Amino acid sequence: xxxxxDPYAKPxxxxxxxxxxxxxxxxxxxxxxxxxxxxxxxxxxxxxQQGDSYRIIHVHVPAAIWSMGVYAWMAIAAFIAxxxxxxxxQWAIGAMAPIGAxxxxxxxxxxxxxxxxMWGTWWVWDARLTSELILLFLFLGVMALQNAFADRQxxxxxxxxxxxxxxxxxxIIHYSVEWWNTLHQGATITKFAKPxxxxxxxxxxxxxxxxxxxxxxxxxxxxxxxxxxxHEAHRPWVRQYVQEQQHAAV
Amino acid sequence: xxxxARQLSCIRxxxxxxxxxxxxxxxxxxxxIAGKNGAGKSSLLRILAGLAEPEDGEIFYQQQxxxxxxxxxxxxxxxxxxxxxxxxxxxxxxxLQFWRACFGLKPADDWALLxxxxxxxxxxxxxxxLSAGQQRRVxxxxxxxxxxxxxxxxxxxxxxxxxAIAALTRRIASHCDAGGAVLLTSHQPVQVPGxxxxxxxxxxxx
Amino acid sequence: xxxVAVFRATFQRELKLLARQKADWxxxxxxxxxxxxLFPLGVGAKPNLLREIAPGVIWIAALLSVLLxxxxxxxxxxxxxxxxxLVAARSPLLxxxxxxxxxxxxxxxxxxxxxxPLLALFLGLSTEALTAVVLTLLLGTPLLSLxxxxxxxxxxxxxKGGILLALIILxxxxxxxxxxxxxxxxxxxxxxxxxxxAVLAAMxxxxxxxxxxxxxxxxxxxxx
Numbered sequence: 001x002x003x004x005x006d007p008y009a010k011p012x013x014x015x016x017x018x019x020x021x022x023x024x025x026x027x028x029x030x031x032x033x034x035x036x037x038x039x040x041x042x043x044x045x046x047x048x049q050q051g052d053s054y055r056i057i058h059v060h061v062p063a064a065i066w067s068m069g070v071y072a073w074m075a076i077a078a079f080i081a082x083x084x085x086x087x088x089x090q091w092a093i094g095a096m097a098p099i100g101a102x103x104x105x106x107x108x109x110x111x112x113x114x115x116x117x118m119w120g121t122w123w124v125w126d127a128r129l130t131s132e133l134i135l136l137f138l139f140l141g142v143m144a145l146q147n148a149f150a151d152r153q154x155x156x157x158x159x160x161x162x163x164x165x166x167x168x169x170x171x172i173i174h175y176s177v178e179w180w181n182t183l184h185q186g187a188t189i190t191k192f193a194k195p196x197x198x199x200x201x202x203x204x205x206x207x208x209x210x211x212x213x214x215x216x217x218x219x220x221x222x223x224x225x226x227x228x229x230x231h232e233a234h235r236p237w238v239r240q241y242v243q244e245q246q247h248a249a250v
Numbered sequence: 251x252x253x254x255a256r257q258l259s260c261i262r263x264x265x266x267x268x269x270x271x272x273x274x275x276x277x278x279x280x281x282x283i284a285g286k287n288g289a290g291k292s293s294l295l296r297i298l299a300g301l302a303e304p305e306d307g308e309i310f311y312q313q314q315x316x317x318x319x320x321x322x323x324x325x326x327x328x329x330x331x332x333x334x335x336x337x338x339x340x341x342x343x344x345x346l347q348f349w350r351a352c353f354g355l356k357p358a359d360d361w362a363l364l365x366x367x368x369x370x371x372x373x374x375x376x377x378x379x380l381s382a383g384q385q386r387r388v389x390x391x392x393x394x395x396x397x398x399x400x401x402x403x404x405x406x407x408x409x410x411x412x413x414a415i416a417a418l419t420r421r422i423a424s425h426c427d428a429g430g431a432v433l434l435t436s437h438q439p440v441q442v443p444g445x446x447x448x449x450x451x452x453x454x455x456x
Numbered sequence: 457x458x459x460v461a462v463f464r465a466t467f468q469r470e471l472k473l474l475a476r477q478k479a480d481w482x483x484x485x486x487x488x489x490x491x492x493x494l495f496p497l498g499v500g501a502k503p504n505l506l507r508e509i510a511p512g513v514i515w516i517a518a519l520l521s522v523l524l525x526x527x528x529x530x531x532x533x534x535x536x537x538x539x540x541x542l543v544a545a546r547s548p549l550l551x552x553x554x555x556x557x558x559x560x561x562x563x564x565x566x567x568x569x570x571x572x573p574l575l576a577l578f579l580g581l582s583t584e585a586l587t588a589v590v591l592t593l594l595l596g597t598p599l600l601s602l603x604x605x606x607x608x609x610x611x612x613x614x615x616k617g618g619i620l621l622a623l624i625i626l627x628x629x630x631x632x633x634x635x636x637x638x639x640x641x642x643x644x645x646x647x648x649x650x651x652x653x654a655v656l657a658a659m660x661x662x663x664x665x666x667x668x669x670x671x672x673x674x675x676x677x678x679x680x
Contacts, residue, residue: 082673134627141624148614150263157677158610162624165606165670169628172659176631180638234261299544301680324546333537339476340469351465352547354458376476 009086011228012237018228022221029214036211040204047201053117058205060110062212063103064128067135068170070100070216074142075167078160088224090156091231093163094146095223099216101139107132127181131174138166152231251313252277252431253298253400258307260293267293268452271307275400280422280432280442285452291435292332292404294452298433299329299402311400328398330406334389338378342369342388345377346395355395363394368413383409390414393421401425403434419443462542463551470559480525481563488521488568492578503580510579511640512633514589518568519600519629525564526604526625527611527618529556530675534612543679553671557605565597581644588643592636595656602667603628609674631659 007013040058047054074096081089111129112122123129146159232238253275260267267290275281283291296302298309300320309316311323336345346360364373367387377385386409393401401422407415422432423442434440440447474481495513496506533539542552572593576586607625611617639652 134630137623137627141627144620144623145610145614148611148616148620150615151613154613154677158614158674161670161674161677162610165628168666169631172631173627176634180634233264234266300546301540301544303680321546324544327544329541329544331537331540333535333540335537335541337469337473337532337536337538339473344469344472348465348469349541351468352462352542353545354461 009084009088011088011232011235014088015225015228015241018221018225022218022225025214025218025221029211029218032207032214033211036204036207040201040208044201044204053114056110056114058208060107060114061205062209063110064107064132065209066212066216067100067104067107067132069213070096070103071135071138071163071167071170073220074100074163078163078167081157081160082164087156087231088228090160091227092220092224093142093159094156095220095227096216097139097142097146097159097163099219099223101136101143103212103216104132104136104139108136125181127178130177130181134173134177135170138170142166251275252311253433254310254313255298256308256310258294258297258304258309260290260297260302261305262290262293266455268455269306271452273298273450275431275433277399277429277431278426278445280426280434280440280445280447282440282447282449283433283435283452284437284449286454289452289454291452295329295402295404295433295435296331299327299331300324301329301331323400326399327402328392328396328400329402330389330392331404334385335392336377336385336388338385339376341374341376342380342391343373345388346391349392349395353396355397358395363391364388366394367391367417383411383414386410387414390418393418393425399430401430401432401434403432405435405437407436407438407440459548459551461551462548463555466552466555467559470555471562474559474563480528481567484521484525484564485567485571487524488517489571489574491517491520492575496578506579507581507585507644510575510581510585511589511637511644513579514572514575514640515592515596515633515637518593518597519626519633521568522564522597522600522604523607523622523625525560526608527621529560529605529608530612531608531617534678539675539679543676549672549675550668553605553609553668553675557601557668557671560605561598561601565593565601568597569593584646585640585644588640588649591653592639592656595653595660596632596636599632599656599660599663600629602663606667606671606674609671609678612675612678632656635659 008017037058041055044055046052074093077089077092077096080086081093108129111132115124115129116122142159142162145162146155149155149158229238229241251274253273255271255273258271258273259269271294273281283294285291293302297304300309300316300323311319311326314322316323336342337348340348342364343360346363349355350357361373364370367390369384369387372380372384377388380388390406406418410418419440419442423444425432426442426445492513495509499505499509530539542549569590572589573586575581575589576583581589603625604621607621608617610624611621614620635652635655639649639656642649642652
C-alpha cells in the first residue's frame with residue numbers, strides 16, 4: 001500500500017531527502033517565527049485585562065500545542081518502526097524526543113512565568129499544567145530508556161515500544177487528570193475566557209504556531225540526519241560523504 | 251544442505267566482527283567455528299540461531315530464506331549458548347520437566363537420562379548447589395531430549411570433565427549418524443568418533 | 457508448543473519458586489507496611505489528618521511496593537538464559553508473559569489485599585473506607601502488576617534497570633492512583649464510588665488485552 005514510501009526507509013535516500021527539506025525548513029521557520037513574534041510582541045494591542053503580560057502566549061501556546069504534536073509524531077514513527085521494522089523510523093524517535101521535551105519545558109516555564117502575575121503563584125495544579133508535566137516525564141522516560149542500553153539497537157526498539165504504550169496512555173492520563181482537577185479544585189482556572197481572541201491578536205499567534213511546527217520539522221531533519229550518520233558510520237557511503245565534506249571545508 | 255548463510259556481516263559497538271561470511275552446514279556434518287576471543291564466534295552463533303539480526307546477509311534453512319521458514323527452523327533447532335538456561339532454584343529434574351512442557355516433548359525417563367549424564371543422586375538438589383560442570387550437564391541434557399536436526403552449541407565442552415566430554419561427543423556422533431548436523435565453537439580440538447570435523451576460522455579484526 | 461502448555465509450565469514453575477523463595481513476596485509486603493508506618497511519623501498522628509491522607513498514602517505505598525519487586529520479575533530468567541531458550545525456540549512468549557504476570561500478582565498484589573485490614577487499624581479507616589480499599593486493591597493491583605511487568609520487560613537488558621523502570625512506569629500509574637484514591641475518599645465520606653470502580657475495571661480490561669502483547673515484544677527485543 002505504501003510502496004512509494006519504501007525508498008525512504010533506506011538511510012542513504014532518506015539522508016538526501018532530509019537535507020533538501022532541512023535547507024528549506026530552517027530559514028523558513030526562522031522567518032515565520034520572527035514575523036510572528038515581532039508582530040505579536042510589538043504590534044498587537046495590549047489585553048484589556050492582562051495588559052502586556054498576555055504576550056507570552058505567543059511562545060506558550062505554540063510550545064504547548066506542539067509538545068503534544070511532537071509526541072503524536074513520535075508515536076507514529078514508533079508504530080511504523082514496530083509494524084514494518086523500519087530502522088530509520090526508530091532513529092526518528094530519538095531525534096524527536098529531545099525536541100518534544102524542550103517544547104514541553106518551554107510550555108511549563110512560560111506557563112509558570114505567566115501564572116505569577118495572573119494567579120499570584122508560580123505553580124498551580126491546574127489540569128493542563130499537570131498534564132504537561134506528566135508529558136515531560138513521558139518524554140524523559142523515552143529518552144532515558146533509549147540511552148540505557150549497551151546495545152544501541154535494543155534501546156531504539158525498546159523506546160519505540162514505550163512511545164506506543166505512552167500514546168495509548170496519554171488520553172487516559174489527560175482525562176483522569178482533568179477529572180481529578182475538577183474534583184479537587186472546585187472551579188478550574190481557565191486560561192482564556194471562551195469568547196475567543198480578537199483577530200488582530202489571533203493572527204500572530206497562528207503564525208507562531210506555524211513557526212514552531214516548521215522549527216520542529218527543521219530540527220527533526222537535522223537531528224535525524226545526525227542519527228543516520230552515527231548509526232551508519234561504518235558504511236562506505238557515509239565515509240565518502242564525510243570525505244566530500246572535508247574537501248568542501250578545505 | 252541443511253543450513254547456509256550468504257554474505258553475513260555483523261557489527262557490534264561500531265566494530266566489524268565479520269563481513270561477507272559464507273557458510274554451509276550439511277546433514278551429518280560437524281562444523282567447528284574457531285577463532286580468538288572476541289572474534290565474533292558467539293555473535294555468529296546467535297545470528298545463525300535467529301536470536302540476533304545480521305547487519306547484512308541472509309540465512310537459509312533447507313534452501314529457504316529464514317524470513318519464510320523461521321517457525322520451521324525453530325522447531326528443528328537446538329541452541330545452547332553461554333548461558334545455561336537452567337533455573338538455579340529448581341532441581342535438575344524440575345528443570346527438565348519445564349523444558350519438556352514448554353517444548354511439547356513427550357514425557358520419558360528423566361532419572362535414567364540424568365544418570366547417563368553422571369548426575370545420579372543429584373536429581374533432587376537445587377541446581378545452584380551443583381558445581382559449574384554439573385550445571386553444564388543439566389543444561390546439555392536438552393540434547394538428549396530434543397529431536398531437532400540442527401544443533402548450535404556455544405562452547406559446549408567448557409567446565410566438563412573427561413567422562414562428560416566423552417558422553418557428549420558420543421551423543422554428537424549418534425546425532426550425525428541420524429542425519430543431524432552440529433555447529434559448535436570450542437577452543438580445544440574436537441574429535442567426534444566416525445566423523446570428520448570441518449573447521450571455519452574467524453579472524454580477529456580490529 | 458501451545459500457549460496454554462507454556463502458560464501452565466511457567467505458572468507451575470513460578471508457584472514453586474514463590475514457595476521456595478519466600479523473601480520474594482515477604483519483602484515487598486514488609487516494605488508496604490513500613491511505608492505506612494512512616495507517614496504518621498512524618499506528618500503527625502492526628503486521627504483526622506491520617507484519615508484524610510489515608511487514600512493517597514495507601515495507594516502510593518501499594519504502587520511503590522509492587523514496583524520494588526518488579527525489577528526481578530524477568531531478570532533471573534534473562535541472566536540464566538531461560539528466556540534466550542524460549543526465544544530461540546520461538547516458543548509462545550505470550551503464555552510465558554501471562555504466567556509471569558499472574559504469578560507476579562500472586563506474589564506482590566494478593567498479599568497487599570490480605571494485610572489491608574491492618575490499614576484500618578493504622579490509619580483509622582471506617583469500615584466503608586476499608587471495603588473500598590479492598591475493592592480498589594482487587595481491581596488495581598493486577599493493573600499494577602501488568603504495568604510493572606511491562607517496565608521490567610522493557611528495561612531487561614538495560615544497564616541501570618531499577619531506577620529506569622520506576623522512571624518510565626510511574627507516570628503510567630497516575631490514572632490508577634487518581635481513581636483508586638478517589639474511590640476510597642468517596643467511601644470515607646459515605647458516598648457512592650461505583651463509577652470509580654467501573655473506571656478501574658475498564659482500565660484493567662484494556663491493560664489485560666494490550667500489555668501482555670507489549671511485554672512479549674519487549675522480552676523478544678531485549679533477548680535478541
